[in-house]
Amino acid sequence: MSTAPAVQAAINPVEPFLRSDRMPHIWCPGCGIGTTVNCFSRALVDSKLDLDKVAIVSGIGCTGRVAGYLRLDSFHTTHGRAIPFATGLKLANPELTVVVYSGDGDLIAIGGNHFIHAARRNIDLKIICVNNFIYGMTGGQVAPTTPVGATATTTPYGCFERPFNLPFLAESSGAVYVARWTAFHVRHIARSMVEAFNKKGFSFIEIISPCPTLYQRRNKLGDGLDTMKLYKQKSVIKNGANTRDVDIAFGGEIIVGKFVDIERPTLHQTMDQQFRQVLKDRYAGLGGRG
Amino acid sequence: MPDSPASASRSRKFRGMVHINWDRCKGCGFCIEFCPPKVLAFSESYNSHGYHPPYLTNEQGCTGCDLCGLYCPDFAIFGMRVPMETSEAEVAVREG
Amino acid sequence: MKANPAGVLTGAHFLDGDQACCEGALAAGADFAAGYPITPSTEVVERFAARVPTVGGLFIQLEDELASSIAILGAAWAGKKVFTVTSGPGFSLMMEHIGLAAMTETPCVFVDVQRGGPSTGLPTLPGQADMMQARWGSHGDYAIIALCPNSPQECFDLMIDAFNLAEQYRVPVLFMMDECVGHMTEKVVIPSADAIEIYPRRFTSLPPAEYKPFKPSPDGVPEMVKAGDGYRFHITGLTHDEQGYPAMTWRAQEKLVRRLVEKVRKNADKIVRAEECDLEDAEVVVLAYGITSRVALRALQMARAEDIRAGLLRPIVVWPFPEKRLRELAERVKAFVVVEMNYGQMVYEVERCAGGKTKTVLVEHGGGTVHDPEQVLTVIREAAR
Numbered sequence: 132m133s134t135a136p137a138v139q140a141a142i143n144p145v146e147p148f149l150r151s152d153r154m155p156h157i158w159c160p161g162c163g164i165g166t167t168v169n170c171f172s173r174a175l176v177d178s179k180l181d182l183d184k185v186a187i188v189s190g191i192g193c194t195g196r197v198a199g200y201l202r203l204d205s206f207h208t209t210h211g212r213a214i215p216f217a218t219g220l221k222l223a224n225p226e227l228t229v230v231v232y233s234g235d236g237d238l239i240a241i242g243g244n245h246f247i248h249a250a251r252r253n254i255d256l257k258i259i260c261v262n263n264f265i266y267g268m269t270g271g272q273v274a275p276t277t278p279v280g281a282t283a284t285t286t287p288y289g290c291f292e293r294p295f296n297l298p299f300l301a302e303s304s305g306a307v308y309v310a311r312w313t314a315f316h317v318r319h320i321a322r323s324m325v326e327a328f329n330k331k332g333f334s335f336i337e338i339i340s341p342c343p344t345l346y347q348r349r350n351k352l353g354d355g356l357d358t359m360k361l362y363k364q365k366s367v368i369k370n371g372a373n374t375r376d377v378d379i380a381f382g383g384e385i386i387v388g389k390f391v392d393i394e395r396p397t398l399h400q401t402m403d404q405q406f407r408q409v410l411k412d413r414y415a416g417l418g419g420r421g
Numbered sequence: 422m423p424d425s426p427a428s429a430s431r432s433r434k435f436r437g438m439v440h441i442n443w444d445r446c447k448g449c450g451f452c453i454e455f456c457p458p459k460v461l462a463f464s465e466s467y468n469s470h471g472y473h474p475p476y477l478t479n480e481q482g483c484t485g486c487d488l489c490g491l492y493c494p495d496f497a498i499f500g501m502r503v504p505m506e507t508s509e510a511e512v513a514v515r516e517g
Numbered sequence: 518m519k520a521n522p523a524g525v526l527t528g529a530h531f532l533d534g535d536q537a538c539c540e541g542a543l544a545a546g547a548d549f550a551a552g553y554p555i556t557p558s559t560e561v562v563e564r565f566a567a568r569v570p571t572v573g574g575l576f577i578q579l580e581d582e583l584a585s586s587i588a589i590l591g592a593a594w595a596g597k598k599v600f601t602v603t604s605g606p607g608f609s610l611m612m613e614h615i616g617l618a619a620m621t622e623t624p625c626v627f628v629d630v631q632r633g634g635p636s637t638g639l640p641t642l643p644g645q646a647d648m649m650q651a652r653w654g655s656h657g658d659y660a661i662i663a664l665c666p667n668s669p670q671e672c673f674d675l676m677i678d679a680f681n682l683a684e685q686y687r688v689p690v691l692f693m694m695d696e697c698v699g700h701m702t703e704k705v706v707i708p709s710a711d712a713i714e715i716y717p718r719r720f721t722s723l724p725p726a727e728y729k730p731f732k733p734s735p736d737g738v739p740e741m742v743k744a745g746d747g748y749r750f751h752i753t754g755l756t757h758d759e760q761g762y763p764a765m766t767w768r769a770q771e772k773l774v775r776r777l778v779e780k781v782r783k784n785a786d787k788i789v790r791a792e793e794c795d796l797e798d799a800e801v802v803v804l805a806y807g808i809t810s811r812v813a814l815r816a817l818q819m820a821r822a823e824d825i826r827a828g829l830l831r832p833i834v835v836w837p838f839p840e841k842r843l844r845e846l847a848e849r850v851k852a853f854v855v856v857e858m859n860y861g862q863m864v865y866e867v868e869r870c871a872g873g874k875t876k877t878v879l880v881e882h883g884g885g886t887v888h889d890p891e892q893v894l895t896v897i898r899e900a901a902r
């Protein structure tokens with residue numbers, strides 16, 4: 132080693148974060164999930180977090196596979212329940228930075244109740260929601276994010292239900308950090324992730340992302356690249372926008388940006404403070420007896 | 422504004438270098454579309470999965486910005502900056 | 518390892534079963550619980566919520582049983598000793614995560630204080646109709662251990678065993694109480710901490726590079742780690758290999774699921790436990806568990822007074838079932854009489870073990886109250902004939 136010429140190690144910045152023995156991944160060509168993973172890896176570098184203290188929790192879905200590909204303490208749980216699993220993990224070890232990385236159906240449909248309650252409690256979780264407007268893993272069924280008029284296998288004549296506006300849902304439920312980007316906004320995503328890592332409390336980042344195989348194809352929106360170009364063209368950055376106004380209509384503009392960044396005591400703080408105040412020296416701490 | 426290839430090679434101490442993991446590519450074209458100086462293009466040949474991975478059309482043109490690396494959903498490409506004089510041979514690419 | 522004295526309320530107390538169950542958990546070292554209120558089990562977590570901040574650890578009430586049953590699994594992977602408590606419909610909601618706990622080999626205890634069902638059924642009244650659900654309620658093949666206390670004292674004692682078994686075999690342990698046992702108050706003696714044996718978590722001593730999360734030890738149980746210690750491990754509910762990575766093949770399924778089942782099946786002799794009463798000369802063996810065993814005991818006394826040679830077999834560990842013992846008895850007794858507060862659950866196990874060698878009679882009951890000992894006696898008389 133010592134005699135070799137000064138060789139520069141060229142290694143893909145995402146590589147140290149991947150379980151390389153599990154590559155290639157299962158995602159389709161032009162799927163945006165992998166793009167968000169690049170952003171996540173850059174954010175982990177920039178935030179200088181001790182990676183041994185970062186845990187990632189996913190539910191079930193195409194996005195739910197993220198946990199399994201990352202070289203971190205990683206948990207692939209059940210459909211919709213990533214947030215309550217992460218709640219247990221974080222409460223049990225507050226030193227951990229706990230990231231929940233999952234899809235729109237997982238977090239907002241089956242997991243919607245957990246989502247609003249975790250936000251209400253302001254538990255310190257970093258929620259990354261890859262919103263492809265559809266259930267990818269199960270083959271393109273309607274999601275609570277599918278825009279009215281778009282089709283899905285279970286709404287073959289077009290979706291007729293009003294979708295959730297995720298940033299508004301997150302903010303009104305109590306999130307302290309809310310941002311939305313599209314997969315086109317790679318540097319913005321990475322920056323928001325760093326901000327979320329540094330934030331104490333329930334942080335939510337929605338990433339609008341192409342699912343060329345199902346959502347795009349079924350709705351004649353082209354492939355992944357066409358979608359990325361469309362995002363570039365149709366998205367408008369409005370930092371600080373009122374989350375009430377950021378609904379996404381089928382084919383309409385996509386308002387992106389950082390919408391919420393406020394301070395509020397976290398669940399751990401309020402819990403600890405309450406016990407301290409009431410129990411005084413009878414309080415033995417939340418740490419356990421292990 | 423992205424640097425033009427000429428100014429990049431004249432005024433900088435660093436040059437860009439791009440690495441492609443040929444067989445990981447699924448040919449989505451994100452890297453080609455969003456490379457600021459537009460120095461990537463699909464190659465004629467196929468990889469083992471039947472996709473056309475990108476290649477660098479202009480060695481001097483790459484700024485090493487790594488946007489290709491940020492976009493690539495298959496972790497197949499990335500850019501980096503190396504000192505001007507570094508040759509390709511002096512960079513050991515480590516793939517996972 | 519001995520119990521940490523911080524959680525042990527040494528002394529003689531008057532406690533109901535729910536309270537004793539909570540004290541058992543605390544003595545076992547439980548330092549994390551999550552739950553959602555439901556009658557008749559809520560008292561367990563109410564007491565835990567009051568007690569645990571003063572001994573170290575925490576309780577959180579979550580938005581539903583789905584959340585509670587998986588939050589405990591998250592906490593277990595952060596190194597905590599965990600449990601959740603429920604009844605009736607809440608037990609149904611927890612099924613998916615009993616499966617996840619089995620698949621990921623997460624040590625945890627699920628307490629079910631049984632009430633009358635199905636559906637909302639009899640919220641305040643007893644039942645014993647979740648016994649098969651405890652064994653088979655989650656989809657797929659897996660094995661669990663289930664215990665069945667019949668007194669507040671046992672709610673305390675067996676809760677410690679439940680935690681120890683969960684740690685030793687890395688399976689979800691089901692603690693099958695019933696409303697009567699949960700709400701009856703009796704004397705409970707809590708020993709000193711140094712008289713309580715604790716099975717510690719099977720943490721690995723291997724460095725991260727050599728560690729594989731699902732590589733079994735000789736007894737079939739892998740060693741564990743916790744988040745934050747640098748192991749960068751992966752846990753999934755998908756079928757997985759020893760590394761913990763998803764493996765979507767029949768071979769991986771065969772290897773993993775067989776081991777999950779066999780770690781209980783092959784150790785069954787060590788796990789099984791039953792109380793026997795007057796079995797030496799018994800012609801009729803009454804099998805009953807939980808509160809029902811106490812009614813059965815009364816019927817037994819009445820039978821003996823009539824010179825009927827009846828004895829009692831009370832499974833304390835209900836899953837795995839005391840199969841071997843029953844097979845032995847089947848060779849020589851006239852009949853098995855199964856007394857349970859349902860229309861037939863554990864009776865099928867008894868019948869299976871009897872293997873046609875002796876008759877099996879069920880004394881059924883829909884729940885809501887306990888059997889009348891006379892009703893049991895009538896069946897014993899009939900069976901002895």
Ligand SMILES: Cc1ncc(C[n+]2csc(CCOP(=O)(O)OP(=O)(O)O)c2C)c(N)n1
Nearest residue numbers: 191192193194210234235236237266267268
């Ligand atoms: C309890 C349960 N119900 C249904 C499913 C099937 N299922 C798996 S993933 C999924 C939807 C995933 O959609 P989303 O969360 O948007 O993820 P995506 O695949 O789009 O990334 C469903 C319904 C399941 N695994 N578990």
Ligand code: SF4
Nearest residue numbers: 158159162193267342
């Ligand atoms: S189905 Fe859609 S979301 Fe899933 S991997 Fe393919 S493109 Fe991505």
Ligand code: SF4
Nearest residue numbers: 446447449450452493
């Ligand atoms: S972004 Fe990656 S997968 Fe897509 S064409 Fe470029 S190298 Fe290939």
Ligand code: SF4
Nearest residue numbers: 456483486487489500
């Ligand atoms: S690093 Fe990649 S995106 Fe940047 S200039 Fe070079 S080839 Fe283009």
Ligand SMILES: [Mg+2]
Nearest residue numbers: 234235265267
């Ligand atoms: Mg989706």
